[in-house]
Amino acid sequence: MADHTTFSYDVLIVGAGGAGLRAAIEAARGGVSVGLICKSLLGKAHTVMAEGGMAAAMANNDDRDNWRVHFADTMRGGQYLNNWRMAEIHAKEAPDRVRELEGWGAVFDRTPDGRINQRNFGGHRYPRLAHVGDRTGLELIRTLQDHTVYLGVQVHMEHTVIDLLLDGGRAAGVVAYDRERGRFKVFSAKAVVLATGGLGRAYKVTSNSWEGTGDGHALAYRVGAELIDMEFIQFHPTGMVWPPSVKGILVTEGVRGEGGVLKNSQGRRFMFDDIPDNYKPQTASDPEEGWRYTQGDKSARRPPELLTRDHVARCINREVKAGRGSPHGGVFLDIAWIKEKIKDSEAHIKRKLPSMYHQFKELADLDITKEPMEVGPTTHYVMGGIRVDADSQESTIPGLFAAGECAAGINGANRLGGNSLSDLIVFGKRAGEYAAEFARGRGATRLDQGAVDRAILSSLEPFERGDVGENPYKIQADLQDTMQSLVGIVRTESEMQEALVRIEALKARAANTCVSGHREYHSGWHTALDLRNLLAVSEAIARSAIERRESRGGHFREDCPDKIAEFSTVNMMVKRSADGTMELSRVPLPPIPDYLKAVIEEQKS
Amino acid sequence: MATATFKLWRTRTDGDGAFQPYQTEISDGMVVLDVVHKIQAEQAPDLAVRWNCKAGKCGSCSAEINGKPRLMCMTRLSQVNLNEPVTVEPMRAFPSIKDLVTDVSWNMRVKQTIQKFAPRPADAPDGTWRMAQKDVDRVQEFRKCIECFLCQDVCHVLRDHNKHDEFIGPRFFVYAANLEMNPIDTADRVPDLKDKHNIGYCNITKCCTKVCPEHIHITDNAIIPLKERVVDRFYDPVSKLLRTVTGPRRQVP
Ligand SMILES: Cc1cc2nc3c(=O)[nH]c(=O)nc-3n(C[C@H](O)[C@H](O)[C@H](O)COP(=O)(O)OP(=O)(O)OC[C@H]3O[C@@H](n4cnc5c(N)ncnc54)[C@H](O)[C@@H]3O)c2cc1C
Ligand code: SF4
Ligand code: SF4
Ligand code: FES
Numbered sequence: 001m002a003d004h005t006t007f008s009y010d011v012l013i014v015g016a017g018g019a020g021l022r023a024a025i026e027a028a029r030g031g032v033s034v035g036l037i038c039k040s041l042l043g044k045a046h047t048v049m050a051e052g053g054m055a056a057a058m059a060n061n062d063d064r065d066n067w068r069v070h071f072a073d074t075m076r077g078g079q080y081l082n083n084w085r086m087a088e089i090h091a092k093e094a095p096d097r098v099r100e101l102e103g104w105g106a107v108f109d110r111t112p113d114g115r116i117n118q119r120n121f122g123g124h125r126y127p128r129l130a131h132v133g134d135r136t137g138l139e140l141i142r143t144l145q146d147h148t149v150y151l152g153v154q155v156h157m158e159h160t161v162i163d164l165l166l167d168g169g170r171a172a173g174v175v176a177y178d179r180e181r182g183r184f185k186v187f188s189a190k191a192v193v194l195a196t197g198g199l200g201r202a203y204k205v206t207s208n209s210w211e212g213t214g215d216g217h218a219l220a221y222r223v224g225a226e227l228i229d230m231e232f233i234q235f236h237p238t239g240m241v242w243p244p245s246v247k248g249i250l251v252t253e254g255v256r257g258e259g260g261v262l263k264n265s266q267g268r269r270f271m272f273d274d275i276p277d278n279y280k281p282q283t284a285s286d287p288e289e290g291w292r293y294t295q296g297d298k299s300a301r302r303p304p305e306l307l308t309r310d311h312v313a314r315c316i317n318r319e320v321k322a323g324r325g326s327p328h329g330g331v332f333l334d335i336a337w338i339k340e341k342i343k344d345s346e347a348h349i350k351r352k353l354p355s356m357y358h359q360f361k362e363l364a365d366l367d368i369t370k371e372p373m374e375v376g377p378t379t380h381y382v383m384g385g386i387r388v389d390a391d392s393q394e395s396t397i398p399g400l401f402a403a404g405e406c407a408a409g410i411n412g413a414n415r416l417g418g419n420s421l422s423d424l425i426v427f428g429k430r431a432g433e434y435a436a437e438f439a440r441g442r443g444a445t446r447l448d449q450g451a452v453d454r455a456i457l458s459s460l461e462p463f464e465r466g467d468v469g470e471n472p473y474k475i476q477a478d479l480q481d482t483m484q485s486l487v488g489i490v491r492t493e494s495e496m497q498e499a500l501v502r503i504e505a506l507k508a509r510a511a512n513t514c515v516s517g518h519r520e521y522h523s524g525w526h527t528a529l530d531l532r533n534l535l536a537v538s539e540a541i542a543r544s545a546i547e548r549r550e551s552r553g554g555h556f557r558e559d560c561p562d563k564i565a566e567f568s569t570v571n572m573m574v575k576r577s578a579d580g581t582m583e584l585s586r587v588p589l590p591p592i593p594d595y596l597k598a599v600i601e602e603q604k605s
Numbered sequence: 606m607a608t609a610t611f612k613l614w615r616t617r618t619d620g621d622g623a624f625q626p627y628q629t630e631i632s633d634g635m636v637v638l639d640v641v642h643k644i645q646a647e648q649a650p651d652l653a654v655r656w657n658c659k660a661g662k663c664g665s666c667s668a669e670i671n672g673k674p675r676l677m678c679m680t681r682l683s684q685v686n687l688n689e690p691v692t693v694e695p696m697r698a699f700p701s702i703k704d705l706v707t708d709v710s711w712n713m714r715v716k717q718t719i720q721k722f723a724p725r726p727a728d729a730p731d732g733t734w735r736m737a738q739k740d741v742d743r744v745q746e747f748r749k750c751i752e753c754f755l756c757q758d759v760c761h762v763l764r765d766h767n768k769h770d771e772f773i774g775p776r777f778f779v780y781a782a783n784l785e786m787n788p789i790d791t792a793d794r795v796p797d798l799k800d801k802h803n804i805g806y807c808n809i810t811k812c813c814t815k816v817c818p819e820h821i822h823i824t825d826n827a828i829i830p831l832k833e834r835v836v837d838r839f840y841d842p843v844s845k846l847l848r849t850v851t852g853p854r855r856q857v858p
Contacts, residue, residue, distance in 0.1 A: 040655075040665065041665065043663075043752055044663045048657070049663065102724075102734060105784070105787065105790075107745055107748055110736055110738040114735035114737050116733070132745065133745075135749065137662075138749075142748065147721075149713070149716060150721050155713075180702050180703075180706075209657040209658055209659070210656070211657065242634065243633055244632065244633075246660070250660075362681070363636070363660070363681070471650070472650075473650070515650060517650070517651035518618065518651065520702070521702060521703040521704070522651045523645060523653065524645075524650030
């Protein structure tokens with residue numbers, strides 16, 4: 001028997017970002033024992049980096065807002081591939097989830113009448129994002145973390161889950177190692193919630209931290225759960241492009257929300273040149289109207305810089321390819337220009353966008369109150385993920401729940417900014433609630449000792465190879481190059497087929513990684529183990545993207561540039577087949593009920 | 606391409622350690638964390654280092670660079686002297702785990718000893734409160750804290766006098782101040798600050814404020830006002846007398 005210690009909980013939560021913490025709070029309220037596992041220290045998960053805000057139709061800044069508008073905006077943004085029920089629940093419950101944070105100590109920016117202030121963001125019809133300057137993610141994670149630590153939730157920090165365990169087809173626990181010492185731990189549980197976040201690290205240029213290796217996606221996939229919408233990756237239009245070491249780091253959409261404009265090297269506001277028909281009625285007809293919109297004029301329509309992210313990213317890509325880019329291969333994002341409009345614009349910008357000011361000052365030696373920034377697209381978010389039941393967040397494996405970025409459905413083909421943080425608290429809560437309910441109604445699970453041993457022994461193989469084998473960092477870098485160049489913002493079938501060939505070759509190399517030294521805090525070893533996950537999700541992205549022979553939302557095919565009706569009613573789904581290969585199929589979208597169709601129609605004008 | 610020498614702290618299996626020099630290529634715009642990662646990828650795959658955001662937002666990559674507590678991801682090479690070897694070592698006020706990584710779990714335990722947030726009943730039927738921006742500006746300053754623990758690392762009460770059992774350190778005075786000054790909070794943490802958390806040990810050297818990467822005015826805005834509350838409550842005879850009449854609680858509007 002491979003050496004390990006064992007823990008046991010009713011509900012085990014994997015991930016301590018917004019979704020995992022919110023699930024932990026709700027599960028603990030459900031009166032069951034709760035364990036929480038995360039790869040980093042508590043409070044450091046990716047959620048901490050979120051900037052702009054969280055979307056909830058509280059109507060504090062514009063009383064025309066309500067759940068119906070938010071629902072319709074989300075569906076339009078997702079090009080109607082969203083799970084309608086998730087979009088409905090999300091729009092209806094987000095306001096309460098945001099408000100309750102205040103009772104746990106969150107301190108949002110205020111409106112003049114003392115309520116939670118809401119800001120404009122791309123694709124949202126009215127100012128809807130509750131925010132704290134541009135550090136909303138920090139506020140969210142710290143509030144949830146500080147609330148959780150008093151609830152008796154057992155936190156296992158700096159532990160990485162390497163495999164899920166099943167008992168007769170039902171989730172039964174996980175195998176993990178602690179990063180500090182490299183010791184193995186087995187956690188048995190009656191219900192497991194995956195809240196592991198995204199997979200940006202499959203790409204070379206990304207806003208994601210090292211944690212974003214698609215672990216939850218891959219863990220669920222390996223035990224037979226279904227993943228949908230994996231072709232939909234969000235490339236955020238504005239990442240830093242210079243200096244090289246910070247390439248990909250996010251520049252919040254809030255910059256555009258506060259009046260920042262995009263320009264090419266000829267000084268042209270190129271976003272005015274390409275406004276999709278279905279957004280024309282809501283888009284400003286000239287710069288002056290756009291500016292008034294950003295300053296809260298309710299009669300004005302939004303500037304084209306605030307169109308959906310997929311569109312803005314492609315427009316930037318086009319400018320750069322056409323030779324109209326900035327010196328370091330991006331375009332210009334200018335907020336400094338508002339000095340023409342606002343007295344003391346310098347102080348204004350620093351107050352509205354403090355961490356952007358700080359980030360550019362410290363990392364690029366650039367003062368955004370005086371000069372334009374250089375920005376370009378960066379891999380940001382995955383719409384695809386574990387297929388779940390809309391109400392309970394249970395996956396296709398009984399007792400296995402998923403919430404947050406690793407779950408799919410709410411966003412369809414493209415996520416609106418701000419809809420992730422609200423997704424985390426709405427569906428994190430639901431996952432915790434239903435996981436606790438599931439656990440209360442069930443007996444203990446049995447641990448599959450054979451599976452535990454296999455997981456542990458196979459993860460130690462890289463040490464056995466000593467120094468004859470592959471360098472894991474090198475394989476990771478090669479995979480990132482492959483995904484960046486062949487399955488990126490603009491895709492073609494032939495390039496993606498080439499990517500699949502390369503992924504197969506990388507799989508062979510990944511099975512032959514070697515590391516030496518001790519197991520304590522060994523990044524090389526950790527990277528070797530992450531590769532399995534990165535390769536699985538990369539394959540899922542490429543296969544799904546090949547099958548969707550059209551362009552929609554975050555998925556753009558140069559060889560099929562139009563939307564095709566045949567694909568408007570299906571999600572791509574991947575699943576592991578009995579022989580271990582990846583099986584792809586199309587699953588029909590659940591039909592939208594009439595009362596919601598009516599909502600969509602009424603909001604179209 | 607230019608090269609530079611970095612001396613990174615490496616621990617041995619017996620727990621002790623030493624600086625080990627690495628020569629590496631550097632390029633324009635790099636930060637210290639980039640260099641550490643480059644060394645890790647090319648020369649020392651088992652080098653231990655914590656990081657997450659690489660943008661000064663998560664507070665994971667705290668270390669001492671040329672002896673100064675800093676975030677590795679926010680220290681550009683243009684800010685250090687590259688003509689001499691640059692030393693990078695872990696925070697010294699916490700137990701070492703491996704190489705640049707320290708055990709900061711003490712901080713998590715300390716937080717739980719501070720009375721949690723206790724809001725007054727909601728002001729509005731939807732469960733929310735009304736607060737003016739100017740009344741929350743100060744609290745928002747404290748809430749910028751990214752829990753990098755660099756302030757804990759420099760505070761002599763912890764670093765030199767090892768008062769970890771008696772003294773919560775600057776980070777948690779910031780945390781307590783954030784709760785105490787929240788306009789809707791009703792709990793009273795002043796007695797604990799005096800007796801349990803020993804705010805009196807702080808002699809306002811301001812070392813913590815100097816290293817805070819979020820530029821929080823730890824001493825002026827958090828510690829000194831809290832000290833004043835302690836003094837008002839326990840040492841000022843007039844307010845003491847008043848309180849026996851009005852009760853120990855802060856008045857809630
Ligand atoms: C720079 C940036 C800015 C953003 N701004 C916004 C914004 O303004 N508004 C918005 O709505 N969204 C924003 N987003 C998106 C949003 O932040 C993320 O989608 C969201 O935070 C994901 O939260 P999560 O809880 O699903 O996962 P995460 O916060 O990513 O947390 C994942 C957790 O899972 C753990 N984990 C992962 N794998 C394992 C494993 N194998 N074993 C154990 N633990 C594991 C990790 O350690 C971590 O604790 C932004 C994203 C970025 C990168
Ligand atoms: S001011 Fe007080 S808390 Fe800050 S470092 Fe000095 S003694 Fe420590
Ligand atoms: S107060 Fe400043 S130095 Fe201290 S932990 Fe917070 S951010 Fe770091
Ligand atoms: S890596 Fe997040 S602060 Fe440095």
